[in-house]
Every structure is written in C-alpha cells, then in structure tokens.
Amino acid sequence: MSTHPLTTVFAPAPPGLPACAQVDLQAVSDNVRALKERAGAAEVMAVVKADAYGHGLLPSARAALRGGATWLGVAQLAEALQLRAAGVTAPVLSWLHVPGQDFTAAVEADVDVGVSTLWSLAQVREAASATGRTARVHLKVDTGLGRNGAWDPELDEILTESARLQAEHALEVVGIFSHFAYADAPGHPTVEAQQQRFEGVVAQARKAGLDPAVRHLANSAATLTNPSAHYDLVRPGVSVYGLSPVPDLGAPEDFGLREAMRLVARLSSVKDCPAGQGVSYGHAYTTTAQTRLGLVPMGYSDGVPRHASGVGPVQVAGRRYAVAGRVCMDQFVLDLGADSSATAGDEAVLFGVGAAGEPTAQDWAEAVGTINYEIVTRVGARVPRQYLGEDLG
Structure with missing residues (x-):
C-alpha cells in the first residue's frame, strides 16, 4: 500500500492571526x-x-x-x-x-x-x-x-x-x-x-x-x-x-492516510488566577488551586462545538488540556496550571495530526459525541485557511 509519510511538518501558524486552519x-x-x-x-x-x-x-x-x-x-x-x-x-x-x-x-x-x-x-x-x-x-x-x-x-x-x-x-x-x-x-x-x-x-x-x-x-x-x-x-x-x-x-x-487539516489559534492572553475563581459563563468551571488561565480566541461562531465545554482537547507547548468552562461565541479558556510558562501569542492546537501526537478531529468527535466529519466541516468561514503545497504541479 501507500508509502507516503504519515506525518506532516507544519510551520507555525502565521503570527497576528487569532486562528488559522492549515490545510496540507x-x-x-x-x-x-x-x-x-x-x-x-x-x-x-x-x-x-x-x-x-x-x-x-x-x-x-x-x-x-x-x-x-x-x-x-x-x-x-x-x-x-x-x-x-x-x-x-x-x-x-x-x-x-x-x-x-x-x-x-x-x-x-x-x-x-x-x-x-x-x-x-x-x-x-x-x-x-x-x-x-x-x-x-x-x-x-x-x-x-x-x-x-x-x-x-x-x-x-x-x-x-x-x-x-x-x-x-x-x-x-x-x-x-x-x-x-x-x-x-x-x-x-x-x-x-x-x-x-x-x-x-x-x-x-x-x-x-x-x-x-x-x-x-x-x-x-x-x-x-x-x-x-x-x-x-x-x-x-x-x-x-x-x-x-x-x-x-x-x-x-x-x-495509509494522514490528516490534512490542523486547526490552531494564538493565545490572546495568559493571566494568573487564584483558587476558587469561576471561569466563563455560569462559572461551570472553578479553579481548585492557584493557576494560570489562557484565553483562546475561537468559539462556536468559528465552529468550536459548545458541547466541547469542559471536554474539548487543546495542546499548548506539547501539553494537552481540556476546555475550562463554557465555550463562548468567540473564545474559550484553558486552565494551564500554575507551572505553565505559556505567554500571549503562543500556539494552541485544537486538532491536527494524530501520528505527530496532536489532538485530532476524532478526539474532538469522541469528546462531544459526534463524528469527525462534523468537526472539520463546521470550521467557520471566519477562520482563514492557510494552504501548504498549493504550488505543487
């Protein structure tokens, strides 16, 4: 069967964009x-x-x-x-x-x-x-x-x-x-x-x-x-x-397949937070210890399922987190932990290539009770697509 490589080396998402869907x-x-x-x-x-x-x-x-x-x-x-x-x-x-x-x-x-x-x-x-x-x-x-x-x-x-x-x-x-x-x-x-x-x-x-x-x-x-x-x-x-x-x-x-889309965002803020702080609408999530909160500028208007509240997997600096609290129209929060060195502008990977250790569309599908088809198809028009290999003959 096919011998093509099963992972893609994606360049970092373009700076200055809140979010980007990279398509290989x-x-x-x-x-x-x-x-x-x-x-x-x-x-x-x-x-x-x-x-x-x-x-x-x-x-x-x-x-x-x-x-x-x-x-x-x-x-x-x-x-x-x-x-x-x-x-x-x-x-x-x-x-x-x-x-x-x-x-x-x-x-x-x-x-x-x-x-x-x-x-x-x-x-x-x-x-x-x-x-x-x-x-x-x-x-x-x-x-x-x-x-x-x-x-x-x-x-x-x-x-x-x-x-x-x-x-x-x-x-x-x-x-x-x-x-x-x-x-x-x-x-x-x-x-x-x-x-x-x-x-x-x-x-x-x-x-x-x-x-x-x-x-x-x-x-x-x-x-x-x-x-x-x-x-x-x-x-x-x-x-x-x-x-x-x-x-x-x-x-x-x-x-012999590999995922063609990688959905990434840039943290728009990272701030220290005390224990006992409610996070996002309705305070469905409350911090249990002093920690750092990272804000991801994507929400359900961009295709992030609201049902991912509390469960959607996101990777920052090689570590995986779940959405903390409710997904909002334009943003959601990650509890990064007190030892996180993340800063505003760091890349947050919602889903990408599983063989490269990233969360996948399938992970999101299982987290919210749907199918991977829906996860990629619902990525909104507000999220720009960055194409890799567009110059191939």
Whole structure:
C-alpha cells in the first residue's frame, strides 16, 4: 500500500492571526493515491462537497486530481458550477436537487446530474431541450438507506422514462449509484443486502435498455474495507482529507492516510488566577488551586462545538488540556496550571495530526459525541485557511 509519510511538518501558524486552519494539500493528494491503490481497477471520485469538508473546495479538488482522482463529487449544483468556473474540466457529479431547479447551466457546463425522481428527469429534459445538448445523468437508487434515491414502485417508471429520453438523445444515463447505511460496520447484514439490491437494479436497468458506464456504491468506509463494493467507481469523502471513516477499526495511519487539516489559534492572553475563581459563563468551571488561565480566541461562531465545554482537547507547548468552562461565541479558556510558562501569542492546537501526537478531529468527535466529519466541516468561514503545497504541479 501507500508509502507516503504519515506525518506532516507544519510551520507555525502565521503570527497576528487569532486562528488559522492549515490545510496540507500534499496530504490530500497522497490520501487519494492511497485510496486509489485500495480501489484497484475502479476509478476514484473525490467528494469535495461542503467546501471540501471545510478544507476549501478549489484547492482540495485540484489536489485530489493531482493525486489520481478522475472524478469529483458534490452535493449541490452551485458547487459543481464553481468548479467549472475555476477551470476544472474533470467529470463532476452533483446529486442533491429540488423541484424547480434550473439544470440549464449544468447541461451547458457538462456537469453530471444525479436523478432520482420523475420531476428531476423532466427538469433535466427541459434543460437539454433549451440547450440543444444531451444531458449526462446518473440514476440514484435507494437500496436500503431510506434517504435520497428512487425505489419501487416509481423506479420502474424512472428506468422506462430514462430509456425513452436516452433514445431521443435528450440525456445519456452515464451511471447508476446508491449509498450504504452501514458501510462503517462492514459485517452488518444490510451491507450485503444493499449490494445485492444494487446489482439487481443494475440488471433491471439493463433490461430496460440502459447500459451505464459507471456503477458506484462505495463511500470512504467501503473503499477501505469492502473491495466487493468497488465496482467501476468509488466515492471517498472524509478519507480524502485523512480522517478514518471507521475509527473503531483503525486510525488514519493504519490505512495509509494522514490528516490534512490542523486547526490552531494564538493565545490572546495568559493571566494568573487564584483558587476558587469561576471561569466563563455560569462559572461551570472553578479553579481548585492557584493557576494560570489562557484565553483562546475561537468559539462556536468559528465552529468550536459548545458541547466541547469542559471536554474539548487543546495542546499548548506539547501539553494537552481540556476546555475550562463554557465555550463562548468567540473564545474559550484553558486552565494551564500554575507551572505553565505559556505567554500571549503562543500556539494552541485544537486538532491536527494524530501520528505527530496532536489532538485530532476524532478526539474532538469522541469528546462531544459526534463524528469527525462534523468537526472539520463546521470550521467557520471566519477562520482563514492557510494552504501548504498549493504550488505543487
């Protein structure tokens, strides 16, 4: 498997900034290479939705393509059009739409559109007619997740209508895809059941006269743990950014991945504090001895979960602390201890590279009862991104 280094040597965060999200684009490229090795003969669609899980849409997309991804995936059409406007020419699939949406720009820009309803088929047909071009669609089927996707009884009608429109050259059915409910639990019976259902739908589509070039079902977890689900194309998302989709089965480095984002801040003040002092709103935390308090200028408006109050891990000068008291909108406090030599301006690492001994997005997820996907994706727009490796060819 991949032999790329599992740690990144980050330079200190730029001075003068309250906080910064450092994004290692080489890690993104290397992670895609590792996923491509796992995928075997299947192509890789790097999912860059939600501003590339908070890492930055355009820089991350380009880094993923450098790493060997041949497709890009987004949820919303605006994201796909942003990629096209920036000159990205690789195939792009957008799959989450609403009634009344105009697909004209998508058809004109050669953006592939996910279709799971009769109304969306009709809207794609209208866009094709308006542009005089053949629209590229992927049929999304619900194989058991109970979320987006077509299922019986409408599925038969969608397949029939798709075949009719394809015969008229209004559209081309490029792919068929679905999504797992339990890919992060590879032994769960729904995994095999969904694969069987998916293969049945592909056969049903072919019987209706469709022959899609790409079948895709595997997300990050299935890409790493279930080769039988790779088919023609895999769609890794969180693993592109070096996070493990199956933390109970392995850390990023166990899969040849490394975290691409490091979230850091500069202490805005450090002050001596007596025992018995309440800290932050509601005095949910009280000092038990004379100590030093460090103020971190980040809060829930920047994506720091308020549920991290009292538990969020932060590293200062190689030592790990928990958030002291409540996370506020713009700031939170650390109890650094009486022996701390920290001063204002010192770096505080909220999360970074686990193999380098830093707190991780997974640590934050476990502390607040969520998943690592949410921790990185919620980092706010007020936090500037600093890109490492942006000049790579």
